[in-house]
Amino acid sequence: MLLAVPVPAQHEAPMYWRREFPGRPEEVRSVRAFAAHLLAGFPALDDVLLVLDELAVNAIRHTRSGEDGGRFIVDISLDVAGAIVYVTDRGGPGEPRLRSLAGLAEGGRGLLAVDALAATWSWTGGPRGRTIRATFPRTDLSPDHRG
Structure with missing residues (x-):
């Protein structure tokens, strides 16, 4: 007896970008432009941009990233x-x-906005550095086409 074994579909390779920004308030606009360019056409782009805005502002206002010479990193x-x-x-x-x-x-209100817009969010780290992560699942694909 011959059995057919389903072969998983090939997944698209994930894309990954990283950029470091100076910890100055005017850089928040650059964070949004960075993400908007990379995620053009993503269904939840507006939510992603609002969340990144909040997280960048929080990094600048509430951590050493906002001190003279401070920096923060955005990964997408x-x-x-x-x-x-x-x-x-x-x-x-x-x-x-x-x-x-x-x-x-x-x-x-920043993290309340993050909590409302992202599907999930979490953070890791401590007084010497931390990373906040927010997820945005695709909602524009039919169940047959979701990897």
């Missing part, structure tokens, strides 16, 4: 399943955490 990974973005900063005394909407004035 894209494959058939979706996009993942990472922002790595130089660390600081606090830890990334969600705050309650109650009592928030102008600040403190």
Whole structure:
């Protein structure tokens, strides 16, 4: 008896980009342009750009990346399943955490936006540096065509 064995479809090779940015507020625009160029046509591009905006601002405002001569790194990974973005900063005394909407004035909403827009997010690291990761699955493919 001859059995047919299904062969998995060839996956597209994932794409991966990394860029380091000076820790200055005007660089947030450059982060968005970097991602917009690389992810042109990605269904959740607007969400990705808003999340990267928040993460870059947080790196500059709340970590040593925003100090004189500070820097932060943005990594972007894209494959058939979706996009993942990472922002790595130089660390600081606090830890990334969600705050309650109650009592928030102008600040403190950044990670709430990340939590609302990304499918998942997480962070790793400590006072000397940390990386925040946010995922954005593709939603424009039919179930038959999702790797």
